Amino acid sequence: MENCIFCKIVKGEIPSNKIYEDENVLVFLDIAPVNLGHSLIVPKKHFANIYETPEETLAEMMKAAKKISKALKSELGADGINVTMNNDPAAGQIIFHSHIHVIPRLSGDGFPLWHGRRPYQEGEMNEVEKKIIGGL
Numbered sequence: 001m002e003n004c005i006f007c008k009i010v011k012g013e014i015p016s017n018k019i020y021e022d023e024n025v026l027v028f029l030d031i032a033p034v035n036l037g038h039s040l041i042v043p044k045k046h047f048a049n050i051y052e053t054p055e056e057t058l059a060e061m062m063k064a065a066k067k068i069s070k071a072l073k074s075e076l077g078a079d080g081i082n083v084t085m086n087n088d089p090a091a092g093q094i095i096f097h098s099h100i101h102v103i104p105r106l107s108g109d110g111f112p113l114w115h116g117r118r119p120y121q122e123g124e125m126n127e128v129e130k131k132i133i134g135g136l
């Protein structure tokens with residue numbers, strides 16, 4: 001994929017701090033970490049997001065996420081790990097090459113998660129449940 005930063009990183013055309021690779025995925029340090037060691041798991045082939053990435057590839061990405069999570073805990077002393085994937089701009093995606101963030105968290109580091117949660121209103125939860133099931 002032309003002009004994709006992560007494809008260029010996979011090909012070695014742009015430098016990165018690689019921490020793991022296998023046949024299917026590459027893992028490197030995020031250039032602007034939430035906490036030190038924040039890593040990105042990318043498939044070596046270009047897919048834009050979760051919808052386009054084959055299930056087998058997503059499974060390979062998650063296998064790598066587990067390996068990296070354990071290393072971030074044991075080697076960097078992370079107290080916790082967030083594993084997240086942003087899909088589409090509304091969800092914060094800025095690089096349109098599928099990737100999973102593995103983010104080491106430290107007790108009291110203060111990064112807030114999921115602002116603005118609210119309870120369902122009367123009947124709303126069942127409605128939403130039906131809609132989602134209808135699309136599976």
Ligand code: 5GP
Pocket residue numbers: 005016017028029030031032033040085086092093094095096
């Ligand atoms: P997104 O918001 O798309 O889920 O996350 C993209 C991530 O890629 C961001 O956390 C950003 O810091 C990281 N990033 C963007 N450009 C580069 C780069 O050239 N090198 C590395 N290592 N990370 C990058």
Ligand code: ZN
Pocket residue numbers: 001004005006007008045046047096097
């Ligand atoms: Zn790409």
